[in-house]
Amino acid sequence: MSIIALGMEGGGDGFTAPDASIFWEPLIGEGATAITRPVFLMVIAGALVAWFLLATTKRRALVPSKGQMMTEGAYGLVRNSIAKDIIGSHEFLRFVPLLFTMFLLILVNNFFGVIPPFNYPTMSRIGFPVALALVIWVVFHVVGMKKHGFVGYWKSLVPSGLPGGMVPAIFILELITDLFTRPVTLGLRLFGNMFAGHILMALFISGGWYMLQAGGILPVAGAVTWAFAIVMTLFEMLVEFLQAYVFTLLSALYIAGAVADSH
Amino acid sequence: MHMLTIPASGGEGEGGFWATAAPIIPHPIEFLFSLVVFAGLFWVVAKKVVPRLEQIYAERTAAIEGGMARAEQAQAEAKAALDSYNAQLQDARGEANRIREDARAQGAQIVAEMRTQAQAEASRIVEAAQRQIEAERQSAVTSLRGEVGRLSTDLASRIVGESLQDEVRQKGIVERFLAELESGDIKPERVGGDV
Numbered sequence: 001m002s003i004i005a006l007g008m009e010g011g012g013d014g015f016t017a018p019d020a021s022i023f024w025e026p027l028i029g030e031g032a033t034a035i036t037r038p039v040f041l042m043v044i045a046g047a048l049v050a051w052f053l054l055a056t057t058k059r060r061a062l063v064p065s066k067g068q069m070m071t072e073g074a075y076g077l078v079r080n081s082i083a084k085d086i087i088g089s090h091e092f093l094r095f096v097p098l099l100f101t102m103f104l105l106i107l108v109n110n111f112f113g114v115i116p117p118f119n120y121p122t123m124s125r126i127g128f129p130v131a132l133a134l135v136i137w138v139v140f141h142v143v144g145m146k147k148h149g150f151v152g153y154w155k156s157l158v159p160s161g162l163p164g165g166m167v168p169a170i171f172i173l174e175l176i177t178d179l180f181t182r183p184v185t186l187g188l189r190l191f192g193n194m195f196a197g198h199i200l201m202a203l204f205i206s207g208g209w210y211m212l213q214a215g216g217i218l219p220v221a222g223a224v225t226w227a228f229a230i231v232m233t234l235f236e237m238l239v240e241f242l243q244a245y246v247f248t249l250l251s252a253l254y255i256a257g258a259v260a261d262s263h
Numbered sequence: 264m265h266m267l268t269i270p271a272s273g274g275e276g277e278g279g280f281w282a283t284a285a286p287i288i289p290h291p292i293e294f295l296f297s298l299v300v301f302a303g304l305f306w307v308v309a310k311k312v313v314p315r316l317e318q319i320y321a322e323r324t325a326a327i328e329g330g331m332a333r334a335e336q337a338q339a340e341a342k343a344a345l346d347s348y349n350a351q352l353q354d355a356r357g358e359a360n361r362i363r364e365d366a367r368a369q370g371a372q373i374v375a376e377m378r379t380q381a382q383a384e385a386s387r388i389v390e391a392a393q394r395q396i397e398a399e400r401q402s403a404v405t406s407l408r409g410e411v412g413r414l415s416t417d418l419a420s421r422i423v424g425e426s427l428q429d430e431v432r433q434k435g436i437v438e439r440f441l442a443e444l445e446s447g448d449i450k451p452e453r454v455g456g457d458v
Contacts, residue, residue: 020283020285020286021282021283023286024281024282026281031280031281032281032290032291032292033291033292034281034290034292035292036290036292036293038293039292039293039296042293042296042297042300043296043300045300046300046301046303046304049304050303050304050307050308053307053308053311053312054307054311054312057311057312057315057316057319058315060315060318060319060322061319062319062322062323062326064319068319071312071316072316072319075313075316079316093317096313097305097308097309097312097313098305098309100308100312100313101301101304101305101308101309102301104304104308105300105301105304124286125289125290125293126286126287126288126289126290127289127290127291127292127293127294127297128293128294128296128297129297130289130294130297131289131294131295131297131298131301132297132301134298135298135301188287191286191287195286
């Protein structure tokens with residue numbers, strides 16, 4: 001980022017590339033207790049999803065309307081393609097509300113990154129994905145312990161049939177994975193994708209705008225940059241969907257691992 | 264989650280800390296609202312949306328299964344109808360065959376009767392004709408006999424004179440001659456070359 005910014009500063013008169021500070025948008029209050037713009041986006045997304053789901057399932061038509069079809073499509077994806085296939089047809093149904101909520105909340109918040117007037121992927125602020133990852137972390141440990149018992153759950157981390165000497169090492173590795181790696185990577189993956197995608201789009205658009213206003217041959221480069229920004233936007237939409245899907249998929253995998261008969 | 268406390272203590276009062284803080288430090292209010300909004304939406308989804316959607320799934324499955332059962336029933340009915348049609352068709356075909364056979368037999372019988380009748384008629388006609396011919400021949404023979412006798416006596420009397428005028432004798436001679444002729448004692452060659 002800084003190399004591009006420096007290059008631009010050398011060629012023009014003072015283009016500053018967007019950095020992490022563009023994500024800080026407090027609307028009410030200041031500092032740690034500020035209510036920021038993404039907080040509002042999160043609330044709007046939640047309300048929007050709740051309203052849409054309630055409105056499209058109200059009539060419960062056997063031959064669905066367009067809205068109901070969309071809801072059923074998303075529900076079918078989470079219920080059958082994710083929950084049922086991964087967790088198994090025995091227990092999947094009780095995790096469907098959790099996974100469905102996760103998927104839609106993340107999906108809509110991600111799409112806010114390319115939808116005006118929001119233009120801000122909520123999950124690019126790490127507080128949001130980390131909280132959601134924490135929910136999953138708590139859930140898969142709790143259901144695991146409920147299923148196997150407290151001691152049984154930790155025992156189940158080590159695959160049976162290992163040579164006695166390897167058990168402690170494997171147990172520590174699995175413990176780190178289970179307690180630390182999984183939740184952190186789950187949150188960081190979503191955050192990193194949204195953060196990087198948004199800052200890249202901001203750079204393309206602001207840089208293109210800067211070059212369009214500059215003299216000489218630069219406006220041509222600016223036009224090309226904007227064309228790329230459009231392509232990037234489409235690509236970003238794909239990433240936004242995929243990240244919501246991957247988050248839900250991995251959540252289902254962790255839950256499946258915890259409730260499985262043996263690891 | 265001890266990370267939260269570091270920016271919270273460091274960021275108080277400055278305001279600028281959060282603008283320049285490392286992006287992987289979670290903002291407490293954002294963290295909190297993430298949980299709150301998730302909890303709210305989860306409640307709505309778990310209490311209302313998923314039960315409704317599951318109900319739609321169940322109803323649709325039931326409707327589809329009911330439809331399949333109905334379709335199976337309709338198929339069975341169609342098969343039964345087809346079977347009965349086939350049976351009827353078989354009956355009709357058999358009846359048509361029987362009628363055709365009857366007609367053929369009747370026709371043959373009629374033809375035979377007609378032939379018998381025609382033969383009887385023909386033989387009757389032939390018989391009548393023969394009888395007529397016989398009668399005509401008989402009458403011709405009778406008249407011829409009279410004619411031949413008179414001619415012969417005329418001729419003989421011309422040759423031998425009037426002595427053969429006696430009716431009785433003349434008749435006896437002619438009868439004898441004719442009887443000899445019929446019995447074959449007299450050959451036609453003897454009478455003349457013109458027979």
